[in-house]
Amino acid sequence: MVDLIDRLRGAVFAHALGDALGAPYEFVAKGRDFNVPDLPWIDDLIQFKGAVAPHGPWESPAPRGTGTDDTRYSWNFVDLACSLGRPPSAIDLAKRLLFCWRHPKSVFPSYPHLTREQFSMWEGVCHGILGETSPSFPGIAPSILASRSIGLNYPTIAGMLVLPFMGFFYAGNPEAAYVAAYETAFFDVGYAREATALLAAAQSLAVIGCEPDHVIEQLLNLNPLSLGGFFGKPYVIASLPELLLQAKSFSGIGLAEFLSKKMSHYSVYDPFRAIAIALSVSRAHFDDPWLALQVAVNQWELDRNGNPIRFADIDCYASITGSLLGAFCGSCSLPDNHIEKVSSSNRNIYNIDLRITAKRFIDLVLELSSN
Template sequence: MTTASLESKIRGCVLGAALGDALGGPFEFGPLERVPALTGGDWIDGLYPYERASGPHGVWGLPGGGLPPAGTATDDTRLNWLFLELANRLECMPSARDLATRYLEIYEQPDIVFPGHAAITWKQFEHWEGACRGYLGQTSELYPGLTPDVLLARSLGLNFPVLSGLIAFTWAGLLFPGQPEEAYEASFRADFYDIGYAREAVALLAAAISIAIAEEITPQALYERIVTCDPLHLGGEFSEPFVVGHLPQYYPLVADPQPDQATAWALSVAFRNYPAFDPFRTFAVALLAVLAAEGNPMRSILIAVNHVGINAHGKPVRYEDIDCYGCIAGALAGALSGVEAFPPALLAQVAESNRAVYGLDLEGTIARTIEVFHRGR
């Protein structure tokens, strides 16, 4: 582990998450055969081009037409950027009401963000319209006849815990350096559209990043802090909180050193019965990848993005939601190690590609976050 400044760790967290997103993006839910066709092997090992723009919740094309360049991220980075920009504007952690209001603003005025992408922006935020209306006590034009309480209860229409909050609140812990319980509680409360243990996973990620940016701490010590983190007493008479209660049974997979390819396969086998969008799978794969890689950011991300889906016969059949797994792994590893631990050329490519496609100025957003939340520390 290297000694990194707070500013370096913030930059590492943000840019590492965007890099992990961009490394996994070209292959998420894709066939296994595409990787050897591009890399000559069976291991995703760098930034590769996209075959197509994949839709509102994936990567988008260039505003004037054309495929997104290698290094372009997906909805994970877009949502996280919106979150951090809102926090910068408010100069505090956005509340659930703040977020619901902002998402509806974008749904109703889709040309106010992401220049040149109004139609697909509207389609992306259509996904959140019902839950946002429900939280704000409104009815929905998309779901006529449903009362606000039902709109909120139906969440995003999936009816099982998913990773939506993990990829929209990835950077929430940056607002609470060295305050893991505050980060946990604020993120749990703000995540109005997730259900069940998804909110616990979101809160734990915020707590982990809060710790990582404020301390010189090893991945092992961070893991030990996280598996005892339950400030809202989510456990009860019959069980511990789901995420912290289940993490320890998977720890032996990374307790002893082994090649990264073997770790990626072991994690794929271990989590094969969880849905690809499952928040426990997403958080656990990312955290365990960081543990296995001893905090090395590139190794952490590559273990996470080489995660495959396995059928009932034990055969790998596709890549899973690996841009999301890579995003969380990159955020955690970057928060631990700082931006200097990444290959600078890859970070520069990610920054430029996301500026070209979405108009994002990631470094500018980071600078504003440091100015608003961290000056004087």
């Protein structure tokens, strides 16, 4: 029997595993990067040897299991929540993201420049929501800054990255999880905010032991903020049923191929794409989480003929999937050797101790649930 503690621990570690599994391959193109005619099937952690960048690993070569900004954001979320003693609000989150940008040495002392670069995309929108002007965007009113997201005028997965475990504070209460995530994701635009809220709602059900089919059924009938209107339901819950029904016919490699083709017209950063992958993969393989993460990470961008040309934003898809999948299966179902590898690598590179992170998060959730 998987208990609440193991499900919470599973979410933290499966998130990190998904991130590390995809990190060496994110946006890697066929032929150019691996000198092979076809993209490989990713099925193991490998060393990162690519170029260091603000949103990727911060060392190259980096040991197997090293994460990207996804893992750094998840640590940041847990650290913020624990410092507050409660789930963060929109204002809490904005202040924290600005702190990371202003004081990078206080966050990741060994990488101040890369830290500032990672968090620089949040500077404008965070100043805006706080009613402040931005040094990076002189002359733009705070009200405009607050509406410009992270500089991309289309829905993205940003909310799922900086609020990776929000739903677990509301175990068994998907409506409350939905509302809290929606309110906190002030920077999300369009249906991204709905997708972020639905991920939190799914987590709130998975962590109490609900199976994926039941979670999906509940999500498709969830709309506590009455989104949508005259022209129909909210975008995500209106679009999910057909895709999830079709995906049910596939598993393993076939499911990876189906999802890549079915959503090839979406941006690689699209939140509908991310939550559809997380739900489809968790339903198909929650009893085999390592295979589930492989399916989540083997997602491709396609040419006009439907042929894979490069991997998509796969570390993000797999980490987002992991944050839900881990709650379904618990850490007891994850490979011990891989848990040890992501633990040691992220501790050595970023001084992020995932075991301590998981314990702090678990202790806070248990404390709040007992009050």
